[in-house]
Amino acid sequence: MEKPDLQLLYFTYRPKDVYPDVAIALYLLATVVLIVQIVRQKAQFWLYILPATAFAEALGYVFRELCVRKTTFTLYVLMTLFLLLPPNAMALVNYKTVGKIIEQSPARSRSFFLRSRFVNWFYFTSDILSIALQGAGGGLMTSRTNREHGKKIVLVGLAIQLFFFACFLVTSFYVWAKSSYSVAMSSSDSSPLWAKRKVLFTVVATTVLLYLRSIYRIIEFADGYGGTIYSAEWAFYAFDTLIIYLAFIVYMAVPLGSHFVRAKTMPTEGAEEAAPLQFPMEPKNY
Template sequence: MSNSSDYFSYTPASKLPIIAAALFAVFIGVLTWQTIRFKAPKWVYILVGTALAEAVGFIIRAAIVNEASLGLFVTMTLFLLLPPNALALFNYRVIGEVVRRSRVPTTRFWLKPKFITWFFFGSDVFSFLVQSSGGGMMAMESMRDKGKHIALFGLAVQLVFFACFMAVTIVVKRNPQYRVECGPKDRDGVAAKKKLMGVIISTTALLYVRSIYRVAEFADGYGGKIYSCEWAFYVFDSLAILLCFVIYSVWFVGHHFPSRTMEDTYLMHST
């Protein structure tokens, strides 16, 4: 008999994690194909790796339904808690690349490519480490309260940096000097930029919703009303992340960042 309820404080659904794993597996294939087809930069594989991590997390969740263990539960928690940080990192890299390739002179340090890339990258790594520490500790009853507060701190930090990043993104979006390379179906650079910014803003908003849910879940505590509502996890966490992948796949942004040779040609003809 499964002892999964000892870890979840409820009996988890058996079919939903299998469906979720299958859906994320689809995006592994789609995004890999798009990245190869459009010769996108290697950092676009962040999306593929994140989808893989989500799929693995749900496969472990499906296994726990039948036979749970502390090791599996901790591993599942980390695989489903941490991967969205990589999506945030992907968004940071996209805006950093737009700023870098546009080569717009500025005295504002927060609009410099290196600051955007490394500052938000650093915040993402810090949040990742804090959340992973708290998530691991929460699986152990003796350290559950301490782990909850650590994970909450990591999520709160992430929310603050999400807000800062969104502000930077809006500034870049409104400034016509920041340009985006046209994709296969874009009418012009303006349309390309509008599409790309829509992708980044909408996915960041979804990640924000997911983080707010996680904050509420951890604040409510292990076994609380929010934690015990499995549907809330699938709606505000899994579905939010899944919608991000839908957006990334339908409005693929990898072809907006051509190789160095293509980029230099574009800049030469645009000056």
């Protein structure tokens, strides 16, 4: 009995071998640039999530390139998971950024949903839930018998993600508009207002890009295995590969690390911690 063509079985088309190579090079470049920026800026360690995510994306395209050459079930599962899940970690960085702004600013909101602990807990939990559902559904979709169940689970995970992205954008715009919230200035900032605009622009722009990518993924999975969107290789590279890389370009062009540096301590024994970074208040009317 003739063995089935696994490439056509899983992809439903013949994927081209040049695109994964280009994606690998671009994402590895982003990994190196982000690491260099974070080290030079002495940024807080949670920002290393960004180069780790870029590296995970590169691995996803390594598995895709291997699948192009010889498709196997294991390689296809690894490719699916590494290309589906890592971008969710970028949302964690944005959640942490806004949580830090709220935590380090002089303003203290009476509303529980604008407290840093709630922002971190609420959005982190939503993202972990979304990652878990997408991972479980993506794994099930590699099985022909469980494909429909896997698709539904992934769609639920993506829908949850879209809802919380929308909530987070509302929170981000509120923090942006409220003059009582401020951001630490970097050496290149002309004013506290400019520093805040840079950081919140990065957060909002990348969140919108992640939102668009999630919409594409919902349409792809809703269209079904073998559907028009699923079978269009150009759509994957345009609405997933390119959109995610545009988000990394924003992170590299407007780095967050210079605004969230590690706390310094005095080198002498028994000395107290150096004074924390000062966050100048912005003018109230702008």
